[in-house]
Amino acid sequence: MAVFSHRLSLVKICVNLCNLWLSMEKNIRYTYRLIPLIVTNIFSCVLVGFFSLNPSFHKPLFFSMKNEVKEITQREKVFRFLNLDTLISHQVELLSNEHDEPLLFYAYINTPVCIDDICKPMHIEIYWNLLGTYVGYGVVEGQPLTKFDHDEFETADYEKLHHLLSNEHSILKRKKMSDLFDKNALPEKEITYKGIEVDGLTGATKKEIKSSVVEGALYSCYTIWHLVHGEVKTKMLDHLASIYSSALTERFLYAEYADYQLYALKQMGKDELSRYFPQIITIFHEANPLIRTYILKKLPEALWRQQTLSQQLYHSFSEVDINTKTLLIKKLSFAHPLALEMLSIHIEDMSRNQLKMYLTFLSNSEVALTPLTKENLQRASRSETYTYRYLLNDFLEKLE
Amino acid sequence: MAKTSLILITHLFLLSFIGLGQSGLLIEAESFPDKGGWVVDPQFVEQMGSPYLMAHGMGKPVAKASTELKFDQKGSYHIWARTKNWVPGNWDAPGRFQLVVDGQKLPNILGKTTAWGWEYAGIVEINNKKIVIELLDLTGFNGRCDAIFFSQSDQVPPSSPDELAEWRKTVLQEVPVPPTIKTYELVVVGGGIAGCAAAIAAAEEGVKVALIHDRPLLGGNASSEIRVHTLGIYGKYERILKMIDTEHYPNGSPDAKYDQQKRGRNVKSYENIDLYLNVRAYDAEANNFTVIHVDTRQTSTGERIRFKAPLFIDATGDGWIGYWSGAEYSYGRESVDQYDEAWDEWGELWSPEEADDFVMGSSVLWRTQVEAEPQVFPDVPWALEVAKDHEAVAGEWYWEFSRNDLHQIEDGEEIRDHILRAIYGSFSNAKQRPENKNYRLQWVSYLLGKRESRRLVGDHIFTFKDVTDLTKFPDSVVQEIREIDVHFQQNLEDENKPDFLSKALFYETEKYYIPYRSLYSKNISNLFMAGRCFSCSHLGLGGPRVMRTTGQMGAAVGFAASLCKKYGVNPRDIYEKHLAEYMALIESQQWKNR
Numbered sequence: 001m002a003v004f005s006h007r008l009s010l011v012k013i014c015v016n017l018c019n020l021w022l023s024m025e026k027n028i029r030y031t032y033r034l035i036p037l038i039v040t041n042i043f044s045c046v047l048v049g050f051f052s053l054n055p056s057f058h059k060p061l062f063f064s065m066k067n068e069v070k071e072i073t074q075r076e077k078v079f080r081f082l083n084l085d086t087l088i089s090h091q092v093e094l095l096s097n098e099h100d101e102p103l104l105f106y107a108y109i110n111t112p113v114c115i116d117d118i119c120k121p122m123h124i125e126i127y128w129n130l131l132g133t134y135v136g137y138g139v140v141e142g143q144p145l146t147k148f149d150h151d152e153f154e155t156a157d158y159e160k161l162h163h164l165l166s167n168e169h170s171i172l173k174r175k176k177m178s179d180l181f182d183k184n185a186l187p188e189k190e191i192t193y194k195g196i197e198v199d200g201l202t203g204a205t206k207k208e209i210k211s212s213v214v215e216g217a218l219y220s221c222y223t224i225w226h227l228v229h230g231e232v233k234t235k236m237l238d239h240l241a242s243i244y245s246s247a248l249t250e251r252f253l254y255a256e257y258a259d260y261q262l263y264a265l266k267q268m269g270k271d272e273l274s275r276y277f278p279q280i281i282t283i284f285h286e287a288n289p290l291i292r293t294y295i296l297k298k299l300p301e302a303l304w305r306q307q308t309l310s311q312q313l314y315h316s317f318s319e320v321d322i323n324t325k326t327l328l329i330k331k332l333s334f335a336h337p338l339a340l341e342m343l344s345i346h347i348e349d350m351s352r353n354q355l356k357m358y359l360t361f362l363s364n365s366e367v368a369l370t371p372l373t374k375e376n377l378q379r380a381s382r383s384e385t386y387t388y389r390y391l392l393n394d395f396l397e398k399l400e
Numbered sequence: 401m402a403k404t405s406l407i408l409i410t411h412l413f414l415l416s417f418i419g420l421g422q423s424g425l426l427i428e429a430e431s432f433p434d435k436g437g438w439v440v441d442p443q444f445v446e447q448m449g450s451p452y453l454m455a456h457g458m459g460k461p462v463a464k465a466s467t468e469l470k471f472d473q474k475g476s477y478h479i480w481a482r483t484k485n486w487v488p489g490n491w492d493a494p495g496r497f498q499l500v501v502d503g504q505k506l507p508n509i510l511g512k513t514t515a516w517g518w519e520y521a522g523i524v525e526i527n528n529k530k531i532v533i534e535l536l537d538l539t540g541f542n543g544r545c546d547a548i549f550f551s552q553s554d555q556v557p558p559s560s561p562d563e564l565a566e567w568r569k570t571v572l573q574e575v576p577v578p579p580t581i582k583t584y585e586l587v588v589v590g591g592g593i594a595g596c597a598a599a600i601a602a603a604e605e606g607v608k609v610a611l612i613h614d615r616p617l618l619g620g621n622a623s624s625e626i627r628v629h630t631l632g633i634y635g636k637y638e639r640i641l642k643m644i645d646t647e648h649y650p651n652g653s654p655d656a657k658y659d660q661q662k663r664g665r666n667v668k669s670y671e672n673i674d675l676y677l678n679v680r681a682y683d684a685e686a687n688n689f690t691v692i693h694v695d696t697r698q699t700s701t702g703e704r705i706r707f708k709a710p711l712f713i714d715a716t717g718d719g720w721i722g723y724w725s726g727a728e729y730s731y732g733r734e735s736v737d738q739y740d741e742a743w744d745e746w747g748e749l750w751s752p753e754e755a756d757d758f759v760m761g762s763s764v765l766w767r768t769q770v771e772a773e774p775q776v777f778p779d780v781p782w783a784l785e786v787a788k789d790h791e792a793v794a795g796e797w798y799w800e801f802s803r804n805d806l807h808q809i810e811d812g813e814e815i816r817d818h819i820l821r822a823i824y825g826s827f828s829n830a831k832q833r834p835e836n837k838n839y840r841l842q843w844v845s846y847l848l849g850k851r852e853s854r855r856l857v858g859d860h861i862f863t864f865k866d867v868t869d870l871t872k873f874p875d876s877v878v879q880e881i882r883e884i885d886v887h888f889q890q891n892l893e894d895e896n897k898p899d900f901l902s903k904a905l906f907y908e909t910e911k912y913y914i915p916y917r918s919l920y921s922k923n924i925s926n927l928f929m930a931g932r933c934f935s936c937s938h939l940g941l942g943g944p945r946v947m948r949t950t951g952q953m954g955a956a957v958g959f960a961a962s963l964c965k966k967y968g969v970n971p972r973d974i975y976e977k978h979l980a981e982y983m984a985l986i987e988s989q990q991w992k993n994r
């Protein structure tokens with residue numbers, strides 16, 4: 001916000017210079033008429049230039065990433081996008097640091113919010129990450145957010161808006177503006193259905209919309225949500241693709257953001273997977289199941305056959321989620337034979353079908369069961385607390 | 401006299417499902433004439449061998465089931481019950497029961513061993529020729545009994561599925577061919593919305609139809625036993641679909657019974673439809689890529705019927721008729737590139753780079769009631785491993801379970817049981833709060849509401865690309881405007897979320913069309929399919945799986961079947977030789993009066 005108080009100072013200076021000029025004698029004015037204008041221009045350029053370099057230029061009210069805002073030193077206009085409802089186009093900028101590394105997308109939005117032809121303006125600054133995912137917003141000094149009855153937002157309202165904008169799956173996504181005042185919608189008491197509770201109806205309900213937006217600012221919330229999550233995201237992704245480089249691959253892979261990591265993984269070819277596999281293993285251990293699945297599916301066969309990779313993946317078998325466990329077992333056909341023995345330690349962490357799959361691999365393996373594998377299976381088959389020991393017993397009997 | 405005859409006939413029926421072999425008597429539990437509070441569960445026959453009785457008491461022990469048995473020989477009999485502990489672990493088995501033989505409760509508690517198997521109930525002296533056998537439920541938590549075997553030998557009956565099946569046939573003296581053979585012009589297997597619509601459409605055009613359904617009530621997922629409301633538009637079939645669809649009550653509402661009554665009344669009003677309820681198909685045979693018969697069994701009595709017809713409609717959901725007759729089918733998610741089905745916004749959650757086995761999950765709906773007095777709910781330690789600390793006093797569509805090591809057909813029982821644990825555990829957690837003390841469970845389905853499993857392959861595979869392209873086919877017979885609605889499990893994005901909750905992704909679309917060529921098998925010449933087993937990709941199923949849309953498919957194939965009968969041709973010939981007449985029929989039937 002500092003920049004705006006400085007802008008006000010700048011305006012004051014300009015006004016004072018103009019007043020000075022106007023107060024001059026007419027004949028002197030014409031002689032020196034250009035001087036105040038030149039001085040004003042030089043002064044403004046210096047100030048604007050100064051603040052472009054100032055890292056505290058951006059101060060969002062909410063920001064869900066780390067220190068990216070503090071690193072911003074450059075801004076570049078990259079594209080405009082059109083809001084089809086208002087026919088207003090908005091400028092999107094790419095914010096970068098001093099090393100020319102792109103950090104965030106940004107737009108200063110000045111848009112009307114209209115109900116029944118009555119409109120009021122809304123000013124808001126939006127920040128997206130490089131994948132077009134909303135990560136924060138700021139308000140413009142002197143232009144607080146207001147509800148439709150002109151009450152200003154309170155602290156809780158600002159928080160609620162951030163929470164709403166952070167929800168890509170919001171109920172607002174499926175709704176048209178006209179749905180927001182659906183006269184045919186069930187009244188509240190019918191939603192609880194004659195005293196018997198239902199945990200929400202299929203699709204949207206008035207209750208669900210109401211609880212997700214700022215009270216009294218439904219239309220503002222709807223408008224800004226759709227701007228933030230609309231076609232602008234596709235344009236951002238297109239722009240990212242146009243500037244994507246191996247440097248960005250590395251940055252994304254080592255970033256602490258799951259979506260950046262997944263994006264990098266998706267762009268990678270086999271050679272890069274090999275080169276970066278220590279970091280990929282780190283990501284695998286910490287990532288959500290979706291990313292783990294993606295990694296396991298994408299790793300090429302040749303990598304699976306490497307002992308170190310297999311060791312590192314199968315070592316963490318008991319810590320990963322159940323779907324990842326299933327995939328690890330399915331990949332035994334590619335994995336280094338050591339993996340078969342490693343999994344024998346984790347028999348009791350397997351579901352019934354996982355155990356069946358694993359035993360099938362053991363049966364079909366060209367490599368004989370190691371003594372340690374047999375020992376682990378036998379121990380598990382004697383464990384009274386192990387639910388599926390009957391499957392192990394059948395298998396061990398057939399072995400003999 | 402009439403009463404004696406009735407008892408005699410009942411006993412003859414019983415004897416038909418009581419086998420004598422190995423000096424023993426096998427009685428199928430589902431054939432007990434008095435089931436008390438136990439229910440017949442026929443969903444998992446193909447996996448565990450038989451329908452079974454289940455004590456679905458939601459925590460309150462159910463009334464005894466009973467039957468009378470006639471013994472030729474007096475003496476000592478060993479008794480085994482085929483049962484299982486449906487949640488093995490370090491706790492008392494949830495579904496425990498005992499046998500009562502002629503008023504004597506056998507001390508062995510049953511329902512304790514992992515996996516379906518024979519548990520020893522005890523040994524009794526049989527002195528009378530006729531004795532009463534009862535199943536005494538102890539917990540109200542889904543104890544299950546498939547069969548009871550009395551034997552004077554101490555040899556346990558076989559356990560392995562193949563051996564058990566053969567032994568059962570021997571003991572029950574089942575002949576290879578079902579003793580009753582019925583012939584129709586069209587056999588519709590599956591009485592969900594698609595099957596009902598197909599039967600009605602064909603019947604209206606003068607076709608003699610057998611409609612076979614494995615439950616006592618028609619409707620499938622829309623029946624009052626599962627209670628999912630119907631969604632989607634009517635297309636050209638408003639007249640027919642309004643006879644069988646539902647109002648938009650909340651999923652799980654008891655108001656489902658009104659639409660249930662309407663559906664039953666309307667389907668039964670057609671003279672051309674012979675309705676076979678509580679009858680489940682167990683096999684289909686094809687000769688030269690043509691289905692020649694479908695074999696069925698009554699889910700309680702075991703009575704078998706073979707159905708023959710020139711034409712068959714597979715409306716089973718799981719695509720069983722197609723599967724048994726050798727039709728091509730698919731299961732799981734295709735790679736995004738196979739049919740160009742990307743939606744970049746959602747990436748892998750929508751469509752994966754590499755194909756996998758994931759399908760949308762099944763749901764079990766449930767409801768609670770607030771009473772005037774506090775209601776006690778038993779402790780359920782066996783459920784908390786699934787529910788963890790989740791609390792709920794109501795369920796909805798997003799109580800949905802899919803996991804990549806579980807197959808929606810082959811592991812259906814485990815999936816159903818997992819969701820029951822989720823429900824009982826979450827409700828139990830909620831009941832710890834004082835404000836919930838007056839809640840009780842009003843209704844919990846025990847039938848799985850499946851969304852996706854096998855998809856049979858037709859001449860056209862309907863895909864998400866057909867939606868994004870808004871393709872108009874020359875044989876467009878189904879139309880829809882509802883969003884493409886595909887689910888994923890919540891724990892994919894955050895592994896700390898419960899594994900039994902899902903989220904939906906909605907792709908909004910303008911009107912899209914499904915062609916007739918997606919409604920008959922590519923390689924089995926006389927087989928139609930309608931419903932969620934129609935010819936589509938995983939994403940292609942996302943939109944049309946709702947029941948007015950599947951109903952449209954049913955009506956479309958019912959009308960096609962009538963033209964097949966008229967010309968003596970197969971389904972593909974309607975597209976190749978009689979398309980104009982077929983499309984005209986679909987138009988004109990909209991204004992038909994009955």
